[in-house]
Amino acid sequence: MKVEIIAIGTEILLGDIINSNAQYLAKQLAMLGLDVYNQQVVGDNEERILGAFDEAFKRSDIVITTGGLGPTKDDMTKEVVAKYFKKKLIPHDESIKNIKDYFKSTGRVMPENNFKQGMFPQGSIVVKNDNGTAPGVIIEENNKIMIIMPGPPNEMKPMFKESIEPYLKNKTNTTLISKVVKIIGLGESLVAEKVQDLIDKQTNPTIAPYAKEGEVTLRISAKAEDEESALSLIKPIIEEISKRLGNNIYTIGEDSIEEVVSKILIDKNLTISTAESCTGGMIASRLVSYPGISEVFLEGAVTYSNEAKHNRIHVKQETLDNYGAVSYETAKEMAEGIAKTSGTDVSIVTTGIAGPGGGTEEKPIGLVYIGMYINGEVTVQKYIFKGNRNKVRNQATIMALDMVRRGLLKSDI
Amino acid sequence: MKVEIIAIGTEILLGDIINSNAQYLAKQLAMLGLDVYNQQVVGDNEERILGAFDEAFKRSDIVITTGGLGPTKDDMTKEVVAKYFKKKLIPHDESIKNIKDYFKSTGRVMPENNFKQGMFPQGSIVVKNDNGTAPGVIIEENNKIMIIMPGPPNEMKPMFKESIEPYLKNKTNTTLISKVVKIIGLGESLVAEKVQDLIDKQTNPTIAPYAKEGEVTLRISAKAEDEESALSLIKPIIEEISKRLGNNIYTIGEDSIEEVVSKILIDKNLTISTAESCTGGMIASRLVSYPGISEVFLEGAVTYSNEAKHNRIHVKQETLDNYGAVSYETAKEMAEGIAKTSGTDVSIVTTGIAGPGGGTEEKPIGLVYIGMYINGEVTVQKYIFKGNRNKVRNQATIMALDMVRRGLLKSDI
Missing domain, CATH: 3.30.70.2860 (Alpha-Beta Plaits)
Structure with missing residues (x-):
């Protein structure tokens, strides 16, 4: 079966946002064994959306749209779909209740505008949105299938996984x-x-x-x-x-590196702490993204200033003076310091020069020391990463998490 | 004038790469005052590329393609364009020489395959590519303009800036x-x-x-x-x-909230610290993404466990016992504690229940207290955010940064 993806939104046509939804859907559909031969992007304009639908159904069996389900007037996907299929828009009580509840639970009254998010083309399947106020829609009519999803990726992706993927799996037999x-x-x-x-x-x-x-x-x-x-x-x-x-x-498998590390820690019943300079909280933040982490992650320190490195995690003043904050020696003392002051079995720390300023010939931008403590033993590794400030920080974060993984697998604790 | 962007490449249809060229071009064209009402993506397939051209020229004056100019057989954009405009492909001596020189400079001999990159539709304008072996093409015919560029962004973008933008500027005066x-x-x-x-x-x-x-x-x-x-x-x-x-x-303007907050802090010469529970380092990490932050950001604490809240930033044990870690009182003491122990003028802290577990009727998932300290005064705000774990954490991070902005603008320090 041929599927076509249509992104609806003037912000994509203006280049304000990238069409990451199309990439996500293309990948997911390919994995389902469905063929995608065409993608389109069209603005919030009735005539042009209708034109895109016409064109798409000439060559494809299933059309998936993203975007245009918001509460404002320029969001018109459902209205145009209703027109295309010659259907009335009717209120869907459950959805309206959900939207009202959503606002209530955030302590607000539903603005009049949001009412239209609870209206759907007659005879369509309403698809629940657990992460926003715009439900999705499926319409099956004259051998055409149209699937309508909201534009924000954090609403669209879970909706696809929970509702649309199972629906599509039913339609195909490879x-x-x-x-x-x-x-x-x-x-x-x-x-x-x-x-x-x-x-x-x-x-x-x-x-x-x-x-x-x-x-x-x-x-x-x-x-x-x-x-x-x-x-x-x-x-x-x-x-x-x-x-x-x-x-x-x-x-x-699909686990992220932080999930893998968290699971090993939990499995081995080992606690961990972090001390970060250039990564500035990224390692801690990635560990905390794992729901079960509270069992093993006790605390993190973002010891950005030298004072914080000294006061909080006991890096010696003379180490900072003699070797500098970005050094093998400082990384080593940070790893010991955070593990001992927080009482954890494991620690992982970073200190580096993320740029764009601060580089020297001896210590260039991208230089990062990553230190790890596992039950009394400290290891320090030196890296020189390429790229801008955030690229350096990201790479340091990933290598740090991977260093913990390798360390835990090697050690026999 | 209406312009349409067509990306040609099966790798985009499969979701292997994101169509960042379309975003770049959309933004550039908008800045030139040119209207882009439609974008398309189509695979390396003659029939479907011809279909896309037909469709595009029905509604647009200028069609810009990216991709399909490589040396392999499945790269066919120029061949299909020649067919569409009923033109022969003829060799372009200068381009062939450039391609040969390009290989020579990398110490290799030009493979036979690359010869086709020096062939162009008769009567077209050849556009130099300083960053690769695939030149671009402009064809003007019957009031239609077709502009063909290579797919790799590091070739396409400089070609656009150097040759295509000046060409288009000549065609428009808005x-x-x-x-x-x-x-x-x-x-x-x-x-x-x-x-x-x-x-x-x-x-x-x-x-x-x-x-x-x-x-x-x-x-x-x-x-x-x-x-x-x-x-x-x-x-x-x-x-x-x-x-x-x-x-x-x-x-x-284009600044992010962390840039705005960082600039106000630097401007007012005020130092800041963070203490994070549910956000787990996200606030610190966003502040640290601003290159000049070291002037004002001293340290952050990711006080995930109760022990860390008590030991590191002096939240009273009885407060934790009586009110719980996620409470107005704990947020208040966190804000005071981190500011005082780190000696900063300002602090911002979070404690909350990000989910998916841990919610109760009294303290539901999404409940976050954000505390702020500004020169001796503490403010705490209570939020209930919607969404999954990371959505709750993201929203808490943004509201926390914004609370600092509002606090700094209101206070007269």
Whole structure:
């Protein structure tokens, strides 16, 4: 079945926001084995939206739209869809109640504007939105299927996963199963070199590498009649990749590095603390994004000033004076200091020069020391990362989390 | 003049890469005062590319394509364009020489494949590519203009700036200037209500609202003959909006909330510290993303456990026992505690229940207390945020930063 994605929103046509929804949906649909041959973007304009629908249904069986479900007048997707399918918009009591409840629970009264978010084309399926006030819609009519979702990615993505994906799975009878292998510590071209022969000779499953800041992902996708057959195609490939890449693979699955680290800590019943200078709270924040983290994460310190490094986590004044805040020695004392003052089994710390200022010949921008404490032993690693301030901070955060993973797997505590 | 952007490439349809070219071009074209009403994405397939061209020229005067100019067989944009305009492809000596030189300079011989990058539709304008082997093309025919650029952003963007933008400027004599007004503390529908009459009655400038987590942006865009005239159209609108929304506006311009807060702190020469529970380092991390922050940000504490709240920043044990970690009283003592132990003029703290577990009827998921200390005075605000764990944390972070902004503007220190 052919699916077409239409993003509706003047802000995309003006370049104010990037159409990340289309990429997300394209990827998800490909994994479902559905063909996407066309994408469109159109503004909040009735005539042009109708034109886009016409064009899309000429060549595709299913049209998925994102955007234009907000409470304001220029949000008109549902209105135009109703017109396209010649349906009336009627109120959906449950949705209106949900929207009212949503406002009530935030201590506000529902503005009159939001009422229209509870109106739907007659005969359509209303799709719940757990993260906002705009429900989605599915319309099945004359062998056409139209699926309407809200524009904000943090509403659209969970709606797709919870409601639209299961709906689409029901409509197709090939299954495409994907498994991802996630790698930290090897660059994209090095990973590609090590598995290029596998990539070249495979057509089912396919192997696709992608890189994002500090990480490389290999996605292995197999098409088959059912899940079991697809998995049995994938299994030997993953075994071969695992043999070649070893413990540079931090997970086979969707977990993030912070999830992997958190789970190992919880599993080993080890507590952790963080002390961050250049990363400024990023490591702590990523650990805290894992819901179960309170079992093992006791505290973090963002020791940005030298005073904080000295007062809070007992880095010696002479160490700071003699070696500087960005040094092997400071990283070492930070790791010991935060672990001992917080009483944790493990600690991870960073100190570095994220830029754009502050670099010298001896200590260039991108220089970061990452220190780790595991039950009395301290390890420090030195990195020079490339890129702007936030890229340096992101890479340092990822390498720090991965250093904990490797440290925990190696140690026998 | 209407311009349409067509991205050509199967990798976009599969979601392997994001269509960042379309966003870049959309923004650049808007700034040139050119209207973009439609964007398309199509794969490396002759029939579908021809279909996209047909569709595009029905509604637009200029079509800009990106992608499909590589040396491999599946790169076919020029071939399809030649077919569309019924032109032969002929070799362009200078381009072929450039491509050969390019390979020579990297110590390689030009592969036979790359020869096709030096072939162009007869009668077209060849556009130099200083960053790769695929030149661009401009074709003017029957009042249609087609502009063809390579897909890699690091080739496409400089080509646009150096050759295409000057070409397009010659074709138009209007300029479009945009200014944004950024708002925290009012929801999208409330903002819309307050300015709906302005939105409705304006055609030049136009006013477009959009929302992202915790923030609303109004973009005011004016078309005129030159920048000065456009700005003079925008000015009274911004004045009127400012009057209506008051200090809910945190900036008129592109600055983020953390940049605004950092600049006020630096300007007032006030130091700041943070203590975070549910936000877990997000506030510190956003402040640290501002390069000049080291002047005023001394330290942050991620006091996740009760012990950390007590030991590090002196929240009384009885407060934790009697009121709980997520309480007005704890937030108050956190704000005092971090400011006093770090010796800063200002502090901002959070304690809350981000979920998915841990909620009760009395203290539901999403409940966050934000405390602020400014020169001896403590303020605490209670919020109930909606959404999943990270949405709650993000909103708390934004409201916390905004609370500092409002506090600093109100206080006379």
